[in-house]
Amino acid sequence: MKKRRWLSLRKNPLGFLGAGILLAFVLMAIFAPLLPHLSPIYDPVQGMDPEILGTSPPSARHLLGTDAWGGDVLSQLMHGARTALLVAVIAAATSVAIGTIVGLLSGHYGGAVDGTLMRLVDVMLTLPLIPLVLVVSSALGQLSIWGVVLLIGFLGWPGIARVIRAQALSLRTRDFIESARAYGAGNARIILRHMAPSVLPLAFVYMSLTANGAIFLEAALSFLGLGDPNTVSWGMMLQWCFKTGNTFRAPYWMLPPGLSISALCFSFYLIGRGLDEVVNPRLRRM
Amino acid sequence: MTGYIARRLLQMVVTLFVILTVLFFLFRLMPGDPASMVLDPKMPPEAKEVLRHQFGLDRPLFTQYLLYLGNVLRGNFGRSFQSARSVLAVIVERLPATLLLFTTASVLSFALGMWIGKLIAWRRGGPLETSCTLLGLSFYTVFLPWFGMLVIWIFAYRLDWFPLGGILTPQLWIGMASTWAKALDVLHHLALPLFVLTAVMFAGSMLVMRSSMLETLEQDYVTAARAKGLTERVVRNRHAARNAMLPLVTSFTLSLAFSMSGGVLTETVFSWPGLGTELVEAVLSQDFPLAQGAFLLIAVLVLVANLVADVLYVVLDPRIRYR
Numbered sequence: 001m002k003k004r005r006w007l008s009l010r011k012n013p014l015g016f017l018g019a020g021i022l023l024a025f026v027l028m029a030i031f032a033p034l035l036p037h038l039s040p041i042y043d044p045v046q047g048m049d050p051e052i053l054g055t056s057p058p059s060a061r062h063l064l065g066t067d068a069w070g071g072d073v074l075s076q077l078m079h080g081a082r083t084a085l086l087v088a089v090i091a092a093a094t095s096v097a098i099g100t101i102v103g104l105l106s107g108h109y110g111g112a113v114d115g116t117l118m119r120l121v122d123v124m125l126t127l128p129l130i131p132l133v134l135v136v137s138s139a140l141g142q143l144s145i146w147g148v149v150l151l152i153g154f155l156g157w158p159g160i161a162r163v164i165r166a167q168a169l170s171l172r173t174r175d176f177i178e179s180a181r182a183y184g185a186g187n188a189r190i191i192l193r194h195m196a197p198s199v200l201p202l203a204f205v206y207m208s209l210t211a212n213g214a215i216f217l218e219a220a221l222s223f224l225g226l227g228d229p230n231t232v233s234w235g236m237m238l239q240w241c242f243k244t245g246n247t248f249r250a251p252y253w254m255l256p257p258g259l260s261i262s263a264l265c266f267s268f269y270l271i272g273r274g275l276d277e278v279v280n281p282r283l284r285r286m
Numbered sequence: 287m288t289g290y291i292a293r294r295l296l297q298m299v300v301t302l303f304v305i306l307t308v309l310f311f312l313f314r315l316m317p318g319d320p321a322s323m324v325l326d327p328k329m330p331p332e333a334k335e336v337l338r339h340q341f342g343l344d345r346p347l348f349t350q351y352l353l354y355l356g357n358v359l360r361g362n363f364g365r366s367f368q369s370a371r372s373v374l375a376v377i378v379e380r381l382p383a384t385l386l387l388f389t390t391a392s393v394l395s396f397a398l399g400m401w402i403g404k405l406i407a408w409r410r411g412g413p414l415e416t417s418c419t420l421l422g423l424s425f426y427t428v429f430l431p432w433f434g435m436l437v438i439w440i441f442a443y444r445l446d447w448f449p450l451g452g453i454l455t456p457q458l459w460i461g462m463a464s465t466w467a468k469a470l471d472v473l474h475h476l477a478l479p480l481f482v483l484t485a486v487m488f489a490g491s492m493l494v495m496r497s498s499m500l501e502t503l504e505q506d507y508v509t510a511a512r513a514k515g516l517t518e519r520v521v522r523n524r525h526a527a528r529n530a531m532l533p534l535v536t537s538f539t540l541s542l543a544f545s546m547s548g549g550v551l552t553e554t555v556f557s558w559p560g561l562g563t564e565l566v567e568a569v570l571s572q573d574f575p576l577a578q579g580a581f582l583l584i585a586v587l588v589l590v591a592n593l594v595a596d597v598l599y600v601v602l603d604p605r606i607r608y609r
Contacts (some may be wrong), residue, residue, distance in 0.1 A: 120304075128544070128547040132581075134569050135569065138569040138577050139574075217426075220430075226569065238431065242435065252441065257432070258432025262432065264429075265427040269426070
């Protein structure tokens, strides 16, 4: 069974393209601290090359050029990969954890619990996410990168909860759950020992799709000026480029961070789609 | 039908009520109370008390909540901290620009996605399918603000075909230009943001249409239509595509929130004077009444669009009994 699943993943070139892109970014994040320091007084991330004032096009000294303060774009880009992956993993894990718990509770208990939770899910799903994040973050004030990650995690669960609930509803009537109940297993035991393992593959698929959204949201917040100013992130790079009016004058500063955000989102989306085809075999036919 | 619409309207009211409640308590959870945001810290305590009384902040929380609900129902969203204008006046002024971009982009991306989805399902497995899917997915996951900057850089800055941003050319509107010239001017400004938002959104409808069309093509009535000797074109457009459209309408409803999120980013990049830019500016300048008002109006817009799409769905598919 495992072998066949693996094979069907190999038949999915787009999924592998996604995995390849992701791997490239992981390598970028790992090797970020190994960047050569040009001189003892020059920190590649914080910038201020003593010999360069303002933006400069790509050169041997700065492979991707420098930003408005003489900071090295390549170094910032590589450190940005760390931030993006961190955001992706933590925010997506938070969303998936909440979504799975809510979905399982909703599907298992049904009735009023289900009604209330799913009503909440409906409301959250009809609301556009970016305005919602904007208004909530304005109430919370200046957030650190951890605050941003948690905020994104706490707002990204409703879609997952809905899918897990549907799965839990169909599980509830299966024989192995019925027999567990007949043996006298309590609600907690049924949910944790019997239902949770069955929905995990699905939760994993959604983790990849949520990661794509989380990276986008963090970058969008940073771009709009609501991110953590002490973090080097791709969204922040873009924001500085936009705000200092260098969008057209220094395209070598504008292009790399945006391309990285897009490519990483693309890769998570492709991986999610690929995994979805493995987990939901119905789709494979088409 | 009227019963269905009434029920959906009631649902909308409940949703709005939930949103209002959450907003109220969210903004009361802030460190300090709203007054400490506007008041000068050097003000004498007695004067602060007077102001707190005027704002109603010395009443119990629940009374404040009721007052707030009452005010919102009467269209009183308070005054903007920055301009001291009534929030309602500001957001109503911004509504048309957002409405224009949001509706045109939603409809255009729906139509485009349906059309391409239909074609690639029909020629399944061809190079057209691969290229459209890859292109659509790249647009779908592109970082929208960056894509917008790129489009402005190429088409407005380099080629100078379109304006850099905004919704109109002020000189033209002050002068004696004809209505036609003015409409063309707005269209000229609309082109790039519309292109960006449509490009980002059409892939969603395209993929749904594709899989729905593939399912429909296996149905007996499609075989029957072919057996009758109808041309392939008629089978595709009249028999298969019309029925394949139905799941698309459902996914369209879900995509409305997504398109509004994208709209906020598009507006910001193109300095489009809509609700999205207003919301971003209000949030950045900590203008809480304005931020809440803009958010509420955006939410109402999405809810109304949802309702319209749902009603259209029922009209399109008579098999659905409105529950």
